[in-house]
Amino acid sequence: DQSTLFLDARTGRFDNKQQQLDLHKDIFLRTSTGYEARLNSAFVDMNKGTVSSDERVDVKLTNGTLTADRLRITEGGDVIRFEGNVVMHLDKLDEPAVAQPASPEPAPPAKTRTPQNRSANSR
Template sequence: MASVQTAAYHTSMEARFAAAARHSRLVRTLRVAVPLVVALSLAAILAISIFNPFRLLSKLPIDIGDLVVSGTKITMESPHLAGFTNDGRPYEMWARSATQDLTSQDHVDLHTLRAKVVSDDQSTVLIQARDGKFNTKAQLLNLQKDVYLRTSTGSEAWMTQADIDMGKGNVSSDEPVDVKWLGGTLRGQRLRITEKGDVIRFEGGVVMNLDNANLPEPAEETDTRAQPAPAAVPNADAAAKSKSSQPGQRREVNRP
């Protein structure tokens, strides 16, 4: 009986010693891990502060507001980006805020944004949207929600989604689009703008309404073809003289 109790006692003591040993190892590990985690966190915050990834947006001038760091994301307040497209056309972009993930430095999420691009003919295109994603490396801008375009020539367009190639000047949308210009309105299910705006194609249930009142009046054409000269009216005296001088004609004189 005593031997059984002694064995149980030794087993209990061994379990307690094992638990104490595990606790000691955990304490030693935490003594090293916790300061290491704190140091790494401080180093990460310091690196973010010094090596701000937003400076890699482009080599162009950029104005920024306050920066907020949350995990791997950085939020910039009131950014303003200005630069040139691949073919030398200037553009500018403003936003209420912009967010970038450190794991994807070429992509920026924009909120309440505006953009301005100068076309080849020096006309200006203004773009507004509630949300957008900008690929700084490929110069691709994806717009979402309440997309509005206006040109300095008087044209307007409303869309819910649009993809804009800032370098090539192309615009595409697979959502319904409404367009208004001085000569009328147009609605289509899809839009393609290529050749830097020279080619505009609407697809899917296209409906166009023309406003003749606003259309420019065509210039009046004048008929410059040569008109035939009017026939000459014969002179009465000349006709009588010619008649009296005809040969073989006798003049009869009645004498009383």
């Protein structure tokens, strides 16, 4: 996935030599795939393609919300790990198809006897 990550923060410090960004206060993170997160602090290492935060994170998913005590984004954004008191609330999920009872095997035809028109005196 080649999604793009957008970050906005009230304060931050960028180390140009190390390509590291230390952000603080009112951090808003948004991805091009529709996820949004609010954090109080975040450390971004652009050389490694990582973002980490050791403070509470509130995430708005496309179908719900998630909160956690810590956040780790690694492998250029391919892996996102939430740690500590992780709580996820999902909006209404797609309803699974209502299970239809299995059709019973057709019953074999009932065996009937044809009357033998016999009288008690026949041999």
